[in-house]
Amino acid sequence: MSGFDLVARSLKIAGKPVLGCFPLYPPLELFHSMGYNPVVLWGLKQFFRSTPESDKHVQNFACSVSRHLFELIISESGKIFEDIFFYNACDTLRNLPELIAAALEKKGRQTSFTRMHLPMQGIEGPAGVEFFKNEIARLVLFLEKRRGVPFSPEKFEQSVQLYRQLREACVKLQELVASGQYSFVEYAKLMQEGIFLPVEKATEFVEARVRSAQNEPVRDCKTARVVLSGIMTPSPAITHAIEEAGFIVAGNDIAGMQRSIGYTPARCDDVREYYVDFYTNHCPCSTLLFTADRRIDYLIGMVKATQAKGVIFLGEKFCDSETLEFPFIEDKLKGNGIHVLTLEQSVDDRDNIAPTINRINAFAELLHDAVER
């Protein structure tokens, strides 16, 4: 029995079949339009103190994202997922589906897995566009067969509008965090919980928070404004430490947060074109290999636009995509006069959190002194 059961219960109440989506950026609107309640299997650390089932299949040098995802799907709580979707987000995640399917089979469970391949050399290139459109078309065909209903452009447009509304509300709430009108701790919590809610419900929650936060006064920053970057939404212990150190999170480059909500294409009359646009112009992410060139300018631009003084990088242990990218980014940021703190989160970061908190506090002192000067 995992802590996920409460989530599963609320998903069941929503009444739609639940599609478990491997991180990071699945085509949620499409799944929603086909009658699923799609859930990105992300931020599952909160539900598991350990990963005994996953550890039977995956070495401990796999990242926490993959270990927790494995643990959840093969647990009893994982029965909530009628189908599973994955794409080539990273090497580890591409290796897992067969292992999970085999583990489920041993338990006498049958779950259908479907996938697409996202061209990593750049969708906008001539080779990529047609291939990717074909991938989306194949996915649509699969979903039609699986759900027994035809794809509806109208329903797709409605789903796009719903996700657009949610993303815009999240962006607005992040802006209120940046102005000190809303707590980053609460924002991170909401973003994390929102993942497991149906989009309609999540939008209601976020919009309600936006409405109440707008009435709060703009707060001065006690220490310094910072940008957060990294793959995983930080744990509550870290978000508390950041806020208690007096930081205002002025900008957000966390994959499970801003990178997931930062862009929705304007046109949605053609599902294939929509996703070409969606991934091509997606917020840069180390896992979207073709966006790598944009990432540094994007990050520096975010720091400047938000008047941040520093960047806190929350590295996820064993995430090669982020780990290999960051030393160069760090150099570039420092070259632009931006202070950087690099932290590392891992599967056991709920334990032994004190050294991390010390480093956050030390960074706060450093930035405070820098601002004073």
Added chain:
Amino acid sequence: MATEQQVTTRKKSRASKHLSELVNQSYLVMHDEAKKGAFVIWAAICVPTELFKGFDNVTVAIPENHGAMSAAKNAGVPLAEQAEALGYSMDICSYARIDLGVELTSARASPAGGLPKPDLLVSDTNNCSLLVKWFDVYHRLWGVPHFIIDVPYCYEPQQEKDTAFIVDQFKDLILLVESMTDQKFNVEKVKQVLCRTNDALHAWKEVMALAARRPSPVTAFDTFAHMAPYVTMRGDPEVTRHCKLLLKEAKNRVDSGDYPVPDENYRLLWDGIAPWHQLRSMKERLAKSGANIVHATYTACIGTIEGGFEYPYETGSDPLQYLARIQNFSVCPYGVKLRFRAMSEIIDNIGIDGVIFASNRSCKVYSIMQMDLQRMITETHDIPAILVDVDHADVRKYNEENVFLRIEALLELIDQRRKLDN
């Protein structure tokens, strides 16, 4: 079991001398050609470098090979430490750390004097996407264009749509090289090169097949080292000559009875990248116990697709189509079922008593699935298998005693099964 006296360090064979000359020469030529103005391409190991033979005055460097060579020459750790000092985590691939250590600090520390600076970087996703990130470091630092070949991962044999996608990317790559070198691509040259590669592969596969003999005239340690020319110089007539020389030597060993492990009592299969820093010591220590790692998935995959399917180049056929299909020759671009199939074929054809899975935190893509593979192999083939922690190029992450403790346990398990069978 062989006694200490029986296990002697073998004299360097002609093929081994040829290998050293070939590798040294290839680095010298590479530096020389670059100095004379050749267009320098840095390519990942699985990038079809045969394509570049369709151009004149292009020289190709393989950073992964540079990392492996540095590790084999015991230069890996100090170079990796230089990269770590720049902020690159110890958790990332040790090839990458070694190469970054050289290129970002000092080429003098490299046994090959580093690599000549590239005009173009070509990586691919079929070995791992870490490679793309690794090449991106240079792309950003030096402003050199970086072309990524994206190979869809295969849970079943490569589909036609995926082959077509890869062919389209090759065409884009050719256009890019044409525009950067101001040359026209000559497909006929590539066809010739592929025919030569065919000859080399034919000899290579014969060498590998000889491992089925008892005792085996070859060890995986030999093939780890001797795969280098194929990896770095595909299509060069010298590679064919080298593979034929290797084959001749292996056959001579059979004729003369001069086997690497004369009292071969345990025939093992290695799954993982070669432990470059341990080649000699591991081979010798195993031989003392009458054990020989006769085959390795790392080297057996060469000349196949998805580990087990034959796919030779047919003279005159479309080289792009062929090269796209063989993007799945190495172990990493395909899933557990195909890998299990490939390993099963080796176990059955070569006669394997036990399997060593080299779990390597520095190479997640090769390693994550080994725990399931271990179970599948032991259940299906009724042979024991162990999982040991090995880093291919960073000796700091290798504990010889721990590894041998498990290997000894593996040999005991093999003995136990034999007793039960009798």
